[in-house]
Amino acid sequence: MTQQSNGVLLSVKDLVVSYGAIRALHGISFEVGEGEVVTLIGANGAGKSTTLNAVSGLVRPSGGEIRFLGRRIDGKPGHAIVRLGLTQVPEGRRPFLGMTVRENLQLGAFNRPKSEISETMDRVFKSFPRLKERLGQTAGTLSGGELQMLAMARGLMARPRLMMLDEPSMGLSPILVQEIFSIISEINRQGTSILLVEQNAYMALRVAHRVYVLETGEVVLSGTAAELRESPRVKSAYLGE
Amino acid sequence: MTGTRRRLSPGWLALIVTVLAYAALQTLMSTKVINPYWQQVAGLAGIMAVSALGLNLVYGYTGQFSLGHAAFYGIGAYASALVTRSLGPSIWTLLLGIAAGAVIAGLVAFLIGLPILRLRSDYLAIATLGFGIIMKVLFDNSDAVIPMMGGSAGMTGIARLTNFAWVFVFALGATVVLRNLVFSSVGRALVSVREDELAAEAVGINTTKYKTLGFTLGCMYAGVAGALYAHLYAYLNPFNFDFLKSIDVLLVVVLGGLGSISGTLVAAVAWTFLLEGLRVALPASIQDWRMVIYPLVMVVFMIFRPGGLFSGTEFGFLKPRSARRRT
Ligand SMILES: Nc1ncnc2c1ncn2[C@@H]1O[C@H](COP(=O)(O)OP(=O)(O)O)[C@@H](O)[C@H]1O
Ligand SMILES: [Mg+2]
Numbered sequence: 188m189t190q191q192s193n194g195v196l197l198s199v200k201d202l203v204v205s206y207g208a209i210r211a212l213h214g215i216s217f218e219v220g221e222g223e224v225v226t227l228i229g230a231n232g233a234g235k236s237t238t239l240n241a242v243s244g245l246v247r248p249s250g251g252e253i254r255f256l257g258r259r260i261d262g263k264p265g266h267a268i269v270r271l272g273l274t275q276v277p278e279g280r281r282p283f284l285g286m287t288v289r290e291n292l293q294l295g296a297f298n299r300p301k302s303e304i305s306e307t308m309d310r311v312f313k314s315f316p317r318l319k320e321r322l323g324q325t326a327g328t329l330s331g332g333e334l335q336m337l338a339m340a341r342g343l344m345a346r347p348r349l350m351m352l353d354e355p356s357m358g359l360s361p362i363l364v365q366e367i368f369s370i371i372s373e374i375n376r377q378g379t380s381i382l383l384v385e386q387n388a389y390m391a392l393r394v395a396h397r398v399y400v401l402e403t404g405e406v407v408l409s410g411t412a413a414e415l416r417e418s419p420r421v422k423s424a425y426l427g428e
Numbered sequence: 429m430t431g432t433r434r435r436l437s438p439g440w441l442a443l444i445v446t447v448l449a450y451a452a453l454q455t456l457m458s459t460k461v462i463n464p465y466w467q468q469v470a471g472l473a474g475i476m477a478v479s480a481l482g483l484n485l486v487y488g489y490t491g492q493f494s495l496g497h498a499a500f501y502g503i504g505a506y507a508s509a510l511v512t513r514s515l516g517p518s519i520w521t522l523l524l525g526i527a528a529g530a531v532i533a534g535l536v537a538f539l540i541g542l543p544i545l546r547l548r549s550d551y552l553a554i555a556t557l558g559f560g561i562i563m564k565v566l567f568d569n570s571d572a573v574i575p576m577m578g579g580s581a582g583m584t585g586i587a588r589l590t591n592f593a594w595v596f597v598f599a600l601g602a603t604v605v606l607r608n609l610v611f612s613s614v615g616r617a618l619v620s621v622r623e624d625e626l627a628a629e630a631v632g633i634n635t636t637k638y639k640t641l642g643f644t645l646g647c648m649y650a651g652v653a654g655a656l657y658a659h660l661y662a663y664l665n666p667f668n669f670d671f672l673k674s675i676d677v678l679l680v681v682v683l684g685g686l687g688s689i690s691g692t693l694v695a696a697v698a699w700t701f702l703l704e705g706l707r708v709a710l711p712a713s714i715q716d717w718r719m720v721i722y723p724l725v726m727v728v729f730m731i732f733r734p735g736g737l738f739s740g741t742e743f744g745f746l747k748p749r750s751a752r753r754r755t
Contacts, residue, residue, distance in 0.1 A: 243630065244629075245626060245629060245630065264629070264634070264636075265629040265630060265632075266629055266632045266633055266634045266635070267634075269630070269631065269632030270632055274630070274631075274632075275630050276630075277626060277627060277630050281624050281626060281627035281630070282624075282627070283619075283620055283623040283624060283627065283628075284623065284624075285619075285623055285740070286616075286619070286620075286623065290616060293613075293616065294616060294617070294620050294628075294631050294633070295631050297613075297617065297631055297632050297633055298632045341631060342631075344631075345631065345632060
């Protein structure tokens, strides 16, 4: 768990996002370093998805700055940000339900050269062997856990430097949650940095190196996962201890 | 090399069948077994097919709901008629006219689409509805600016330069082009936008670009169809490019099945012949009932066959090889 380097991949400073008159983020700041798993935990409505959507260009921030590999990316459209090596696996998985598993994966590699697709696919199947058996199946016929795997695999097809996951555990059985989180750790070990957003703080704290706690659009606590596991505030509000 | 006979690929087989069918139809037409009236109906069916293939690209594949398809059809019709009337009737001016119809319809679609398709919403339906109404008004009053266009009295003096053969060739071409497009990676990007726009953007697809592309190309199809129509019918009346005509095409696309080329082709031909059949078989007064029959057909289909005739599938010969093997 000590692959952290000094290289900063993503840095978010004073990020403000408003939906009309409602301000969802009140100027939050955080960083993700090369090789890290960083998690944002927070209750429903805290602003976790808003944060990821702002970083990935799906919503427009109204203030602050977002840098990826040192370059400003706030205000850039989503598809351009993917090309830089930053991919989001959206909340609710959002697979292309009418398409086959293969087509979903091919779309994940939309901006990559065609020649590398089959090699990337083989690499992705090492983490998700179950998808290989279902290549020709329509995504709509997959189970919830398989859909989460498909969404993550589709994200990996873009060969991101940093992958952002929005509540991968949502709606899954405890065993599947375990499986998904161990895959996340494995993906990280293979060199992809992870920004993980979770309501399931218990699991998130187990895989993350560093943690930010988000409450109503503000970062109220941050530190290493080990530190926050001992924090009374985190214990009572998020771990139910 | 071994004793087994090589089987003809479905694509070649389809081409041979198409050519044979065309030859048979052409023979029946030139021997007047199919009289000129029904020849024209067959032409209209082909024109409907071209136009509806375009709308299927816009709505069926890309998921953008347009209510103004007939306006682009009208633009193609008037633009091409102006070209052949000003430059004199010939095959070359006809081809130029068709190209002009396609390009101008596409250009207008691009200019409308660019600002509106940026928005992740159903504004396109409202915008195209409005655009269709505006175009109808412009066609009605066109004689004020270009007397040749005839305004609400209609445009006359257009040479009858198209016939069934022309329409057939263009419909065939339109089918082949669309088929190759939708099964390419561009086609997959278009469908991904329909399936889930946010997810498409999240995998790195420039959704605005692809929506605009789908809409522009689809409207170019309408432009081509309009140009063919102008030189088959030899008379243009603004009445033929109003909102109800847009609904006509929409109906064909929905009945055939969204995202199915086969469905659009079958529905375009069936619908055109059904309407003409009704016109011949029933007393004139029943024409007024069309607007009752339309929604009725729609409702019945939505209940019993919500995916349309083809529910997003294709005839085998239209599928790419990989998809054929799988099924
Ligand atoms: N599209 C939207 N329009 C208006 N308000 C929104 C929208 N999306 C989220 N919000 C509001 O922003 C706040 C943060 O939401 P969100 O980022 O989805 O939280 P989380 O992902 O942590 O559950 C909530 O109060 C939510 O109601
Ligand atoms: Mg959320």
